[in-house]
Amino acid sequence: MSAVEKMSAAVFEQFAKVLESNVGLLIDPSKDYLLDSRLSPLAIRHGYSGYIDFIKYLVNNPVGNLHWEAFEALLTNETMFFRDRHPFTTLQEVILPNLIEKKKVSRELKIWCAASSTGQEPYSVAMIIRDYFPELLGWKLSFLATDICHHAIAKAKDGIYNNIEVMRGLSQEQITKHLTKLDNNSYQMKQEIRDMIKFELLNLIKDWPSMPKFDLILIRNVLIYFSGENKASIFKRIKNQLDPQSGYLLLGASESILYNPDFQSIDSRNLHFYKIK
Ligand SMILES: C[S@@+](CC[C@H](N)C(=O)[O-])C[C@H]1O[C@@H](n2cnc3c(N)ncnc32)[C@H](O)[C@@H]1O
Incomplete structure (x- = not known):
């Protein structure tokens, strides 16, 4: 029997709504193994018999x-240094030289990495x-880097990574x-x-605080x-x-806005860099 059957479709539906409206x-009901594996340890720690009882408490x-502990447990913080490599090469070879040329009089550059997870992405930049x-x-x-997840932002601020995390994307020289x-x-x-980047909590689906206009926004692998x-x-x-x-806007490798009337891709190879039309 699937978890959705065990907890009833109505409870699952209610929980899915609470999760979507907050985060x-x-x-998807077919991902019930995710609810089990990610919520069960939390449920047990808080004295519930299992994740189904825990979800019943949350929806009521x-x-x-x-709730926020449960939401955070369901977020995917997967990231790595120089993820997908080629956008960072384009950033280095095309985007940053272009921005430096455009901004050489004001000598101001503003970057926002939205959904920065544990920091590897902004630190790569x-x-x-x-x-x-x-x-x-x-x-x-x-240079602002934000995420909804408290522990991800805390880890990003500390900038402390284990051997495996460091080996994922960095050369010995770096x-x-x-x-x-x-x-x-x-x-x-x-x-x-660490001093170059300001890490803050920000929920992308709620109101955003007042922020300046940015020269580069990275929002990758969250949409x-x-x-x-x-x-x-x-x-x-x-x-x-x-x-x-x-x-410039940079999206993740599996994300695109080719059909959005407000943006145009800057490269026919679809490198996921966009500008406003
Ligand atoms: C898969 S990670 C991607 C991290 C990084 N951008 C990358 O591409 O390597 C997705 C991140 O989005 C964050 N996230 C999910 N929902 C969010 C929301 N509503 N507002 C802000 N960040 C969110 C998660 O906490 C997670 O750190």
Whole structure:
């Protein structure tokens, strides 16, 4: 019997609604193994007999701390340094040189990495800046990285990664240059890199705080979890958040907005970089 059958379709439906309206995440009844594997440890820790009882409690009570613990347990924080590689090559070879040319008079550059998870993505951009465009360190560089997940943001701020995380995407040269070895199984991003980025909590499907217009927005591998309606609303707000002259948007490898009238792809190879039309 599937979990949905065990807990009744109505309870599942109610939980799916609470989750989507608070976090944006869509869950599908066929993914009941995810509910089991991710919520059972939390349920047991909080004294419930299992995840089904826990979900029953959640749908019958106003959203509070326990709900947020459950939501966070259901988020996928999967990330790595220089994920998919080629967007970072394009960033280095095309996008950043272009932005430097456009912004050389104001000498201001604003970057936002939305859904930055545990920090590997914004730190990859910061490493490119330090390695290839050190002149930007003398500019007014503002680099915001946000995520909905408290523990991801806390880890990103600390910038501490284990051996496996560090080996996923970084060369030995990059490790030596940008991280400090803490012990046999952990490294920390050097202070100078950590100081470049401001990490904050931000829920993409709720109101956004007042923010400047950005020259570059990275929003990768998060919109895939959202409904068409939430995606459309986020794209509208991203359009308002991008500098209309200079702004670039970078999506994840499996995401595209080719048919959105507000954006155009900047490359026929569909590298997932877009500009406002
Ligand atoms: C799969 S990770 C992608 C991380 C990184 N952008 C990358 O591509 O490697 C998705 C991230 O989106 C975050 N997320 C999910 N829903 C969110 C929301 N409503 N607002 C902000 N972040 C959200 C998750 O916490 C998670 O860290």
